[in-house]
Amino acid sequence: MRREHQPTLYYNAFGPYAPVMSVEDGDTIVTTTLDARGKDASGEVVAPRGNPLTGPFYVNGAEPGDTLEVRIDKATPNRDEGWTRTVIAKHVVDPSFVPEMPQDRLASWRIDDTRSTATLVSPETALGHPTLQLAPMLGCLGVAPKGKQAISTATSAEHGGNMDYRGFVAGTTWCFPVFEPGALLFTGDGHAVQGDGEIVGTGIEISFDVELTVRVIKAKEIGWPRGESATHIMCAGNARPLDQALQHATTEMLRWLATDYGLDTEAASILLGQCVEYDIGNVFDPAFTVVCKIDKRYLVQA
Amino acid sequence: MRREHQPTLYYNAFGPYAPVMSVEDGDTIVTTTLDARGKDASGEVVAPRGNPLTGPFYVNGAEPGDTLEVRIDKATPNRDEGWTRTVIAKHVVDPSFVPEMPQDRLASWRIDDTRSTATLVSPETALGHPTLQLAPMLGCLGVAPKGKQAISTATSAEHGGNMDYRGFVAGTTWCFPVFEPGALLFTGDGHAVQGDGEIVGTGIEISFDVELTVRVIKAKEIGWPRGESATHIMCAGNARPLDQALQHATTEMLRWLATDYGLDTEAASILLGQCVEYDIGNVFDPAFTVVCKIDKRYLVQA
Amino acid sequence: MRREHQPTLYYNAFGPYAPVMSVEDGDTIVTTTLDARGKDASGEVVAPRGNPLTGPFYVNGAEPGDTLEVRIDKATPNRDEGWTRTVIAKHVVDPSFVPEMPQDRLASWRIDDTRSTATLVSPETALGHPTLQLAPMLGCLGVAPKGKQAISTATSAEHGGNMDYRGFVAGTTWCFPVFEPGALLFTGDGHAVQGDGEIVGTGIEISFDVELTVRVIKAKEIGWPRGESATHIMCAGNARPLDQALQHATTEMLRWLATDYGLDTEAASILLGQCVEYDIGNVFDPAFTVVCKIDKRYLVQA
Amino acid sequence: MRREHQPTLYYNAFGPYAPVMSVEDGDTIVTTTLDARGKDASGEVVAPRGNPLTGPFYVNGAEPGDTLEVRIDKATPNRDEGWTRTVIAKHVVDPSFVPEMPQDRLASWRIDDTRSTATLVSPETALGHPTLQLAPMLGCLGVAPKGKQAISTATSAEHGGNMDYRGFVAGTTWCFPVFEPGALLFTGDGHAVQGDGEIVGTGIEISFDVELTVRVIKAKEIGWPRGESATHIMCAGNARPLDQALQHATTEMLRWLATDYGLDTEAASILLGQCVEYDIGNVFDPAFTVVCKIDKRYLVQA
Secondary structure, X not given: OEEEOOOOOOEOEEOOOOOOEEEOOOOEEEEEEOOOOOEOOOOOEOOOOOOOEEEEEEEOOOOOOOEEEEEEEEEEEOOOEEEEEOOOOHXXXXXXXXXXXXXXXXXXXXXXXXXXXXXXXXXXXXXXXXXXXXXXXXXXXXXXXXXXXXXXXXXXXXXXXXXXXXXOOOOOEEEEXXXXXXXXXXXXXXXXXXXXXXXXXXXXXXXXXXXXXXXXXXXXXXXXXXXXXXXXXXXXXXXXXXXXXXXXXXXXHHHHHHHHHOOOHHHHHHHHHHHOEEXXXXXXXXXXXXXXXXXXXXXXXX | OEEEOOOOOOEOEEOOOOOOEEEOOOOEEEEEEOOOOOXXXXXXXXXXXXXXXXXXXEEOOOOOOOEEEEEEEEEEEOOOEEEEEOOOOHHHOOHHHHHHOOOOOEEEEEEEOOOOEEEEEEOOOOOOOOEEEOOOEXXXXXXXXXXXXXXXXXXXXXXEXXXXXXXOOOOOEEEEEOOXXXXXXXXXXXXXXXXXXXXXXXXXXXXXEEEEEEEEEOOOOOOOOEEEOOOEEEEEEEEOOHHHHHHHHXXXXXXXXXXXXXXXXXXXXXXXXXXXEEEEOOOOOOOEEEEEEEEHHHHHHO | OEEEOOOOOOEOEEOOOOOOEEEOOOOEEEEEEOOOOOEOOOOOEOOOOOOOEEEEEEXXXXXXXXXXXXXXXXXXXXXXXXXXXXXXXXXXXXXXXXXXXXXXXXXXXXXXXXXXXXXEEEOOOOOOOOEEEOOOEEEEEEOOOHHHOEEEOOOEEOOEEEOOOOOOOOOOXXXXXXXXXXXXXXXEEEEOOOOHHHOOOOOOEOOEEEEEEEEEEOOOOOOOOEEEOOOEEEEEEEEOOHHHHHHHHHHHHHHHHHHHHOOOHHHHHHHHHHHOEEEEOOOOOOOEEEEEEEEHHHHHHO | OEEEOOOOOOEOEEOOOOOOEEEOOOOEEEEEEOOOOOEOOOOOEOOOOOOOEEEEEEEOOOXXXXXXXXXXXXXXXXXXXXXXXXXXXXXXOXXXXXXXXXXXXXXXXXXXXXXXXXXEEEOOOOOOOOEEEOOOEEEEEEEOOHHHOEEEOOXXXXXXXXXXXXXXXXXXXXXXXXXXXXXXXXEEEEEOOOOHHHOOOOOOEOOEEEEEEEEEEOOOOOOOOEEXXXXXXXXXXXXXXXXXXXXXXXXHHHHHHHHHHOOOHHHHHHHHHHHOEEEEOOOOOOOEEEEEEEEHHHHHXX
């Protein structure tokens, strides 16, 4: 069932807040998100900056110890102007290079929905006005964290959060561990385009139309967000340094291959050793994101 | 000019050793490499284990402060049996998962050159006997390090080394900073197939036929290995943690885009912010490898 | 003025919760804390495990942008039995050593308040029954975090938190940045004795009698917890890896030396370069703690 | 037996070089070291900068698999002028603070051997001319590394190297794993005074008179440098990030307590959990140093 939600309240943390709407297992939430500075589809600021979130949605039947599955049915920009920062974050370059870096400012991009492109409008640089293919993705997706915590939308953990992974696109399905009754699903921080790592601290920030179909998987505990696309299964680990994020993602994949694909650690290691792919999500936040992926054709083979 | 070298001496470090052959700018070196345990094409152990290297090759005209360009013309397995380890390295998973891990052993793979495949022969696991597409790559490539150091083939630094990056394939061209007269080029550690990170500590280890064409770029200083494929330019950073490897790779890309593509830090940041791709090379060694890439079509555009 | 508070409610996170008591600038809070598993002075479990906190205390006059100063007047065990874990955390040793480690269990210690000692009661090991000098300290001290977050008592950040630093002892004074009206001060997790790093995941865990005198410093913004003992000034940085915690602590010290001691970055660097001391706080939590210290006699000299 | 060596040749790496002198088990080597820029006791530059080393000394009887014990009998400045850098290394502060940092330059210090003090001569800063107590220590101490490597004096590893730990002082004894016949002992990089971490990239750099008594411990393998002072036993771990250096040092201490003090991992954990002390050595080099210490009085008790 399609459940429309027109948000009027936004949170800047993933936390155990009062839900904005209750939905049933199998429902599709049809809603909108603001850009990272709180601007809506009309360009009006309606919430404080810092990745204001739409939600939380209470999913009936979800209990701690369950898993919440979220299929991204739609995630597309809903206005024609987006923005980015203009200088790579200081911690993403060598410390010795930092003194050579210019002052950060804002760049403006025009979104052409018909041609599915984003074109740099300003500032004027040697780059000119490049036009990029849209690749819309959700920077923030997740549930209320464990232990009654409220965790800023500036970072991420087991519950998901601000992972800024290019793989959170329409057509993919993601699972999150449930820590609170109803799971309390949030989303936001849409990017029209974004490079790996979100290294300038933004993608092309813009408001979105979003549709998410939720499903409760009872009595299934997972440790970290898990996803599936047409081609891959994926596990996201969130921590700093990247080494630890990679440990989390890899361990979660080993657990998944064991329980759902019958591959013990040795079999899974032999497979991953030759076929694993790692993607780098956010390297701008306090917690960084690494995604461990395996092509599904190898799993059919197994 | 093609210059054949049949190796009889191998080093287990990148160092300022006496060259095995001198070549001219533009020459193509035609040679072979051993597998990581010192076995040659006939399966005979002819050097001590630990990625024994072929070389060093003295490139006439290369001086400290220059850059050595190396085009990989050929890098293919030259026997029909390869091997891998069977368990992911303990530092690649969560410390709490380590007690669940089995003992490491060796797996054997059959290489079918005609069909360009590798098939798992043993051990017997739930995985059965999967067949993978060959994707041959050089685990070790680089020159003598700076400061008269001799750095083990178990690790990597500015000079290249054991980076285990899937992108060191035939058809790509790589540049290395020259620290010693003649540059002193080495290669080895061929893998028939390998996942990102070389997380079991091996790819499918096998001896290779290798052809490398060298060129000296005078008076050009680079900081880290730089590469070019049909589609991308790439910079490799080597360090631990991954965060620092990523800093090195990103900074090197910024320097490259400034000097060769006319993009100052702001222009380059705007481009990389939306379009950068990061690949993860070795995460098994003391030093880890991150590769910063940008699709060349964006550079044409600029 | 002495303000007694007998706690009946405990939180397992530092967050923007309703205060348990309001106090005035200059008041001394006289209260008790539970041990890490929620046991009180009588050994009864009265709150869920995981460092339950006493507080929050609302300090009248404290506003975001101010600094809250907390003098620890008393922090002493109030019962005669404490406990520790028995095995070093897996992430504190080399991954290759983990398979050699035994199962973790609990150790029991007898506290002798008269002699100011702790004696190991069980388990039986080759260690026998060593007697250690008490060195009571507060594992958790801090205020409500920024951005309305609720951050678990299992970790730490700018607001303080679970830092497990041996320097949080009676006679020292600590300052915290104020993010919420009233600052919302919390404390807990007393340790009778603890080694650097809290590497077994506990000190000798025990309930405490605590007295804290609070003072509001108006319109003074600090970035991280700052402290002063009879001999040193100290800054705590909380992050992972330790390298980043050390960066935070060092930067905070540079800012402090600039604003309060008239030492610009060069003068401060010359001094710290020869005289800085670093202590390692918690290395068990998600966030680690490093303390940057300088002996006050050098500051007199300056 | 006292064996005097007047150096005429210096190396900028720890490597398998031809020895400058052979000594017997039990001999005391009496020699001198240059400062980090190659200046000798008379202030003359006699070797290239970058911590030129005195040695290597071939210790008769030392074979791979043995341990070399080195007692520091004397390590004292032998001229009256030392120097430091003036700005904390950029990677030791928050990346956001780097743009506020001034240009680095050199500071000059006068050494008064009679009063055992160092006084800042220049530059002029708000610091004035502070006088510090001498605390002379050896920045570089170690042997030829494993695997025929030659490792720069700018860093450290299992063989020791440039650890810049304040504990390498006269009266302490240090053990190193032997990787080459004769062990090949080197030393250099004396500091008249130095803060934890060598955070400005130098201590007070100065030439030294050094006396080292060597002893071969046959058939004893250690993993990392181990030391003993009047009060503590100590293990040094060298790696980046600090977390990994701490893992190495802690694991080495666990191995030592097991083999030499009869404490299994549980007993050792209980002891270290309450009594371990960590010191931070070099945080300026590619590899960082952490020292794990335990007061010897606890070992008597055990």
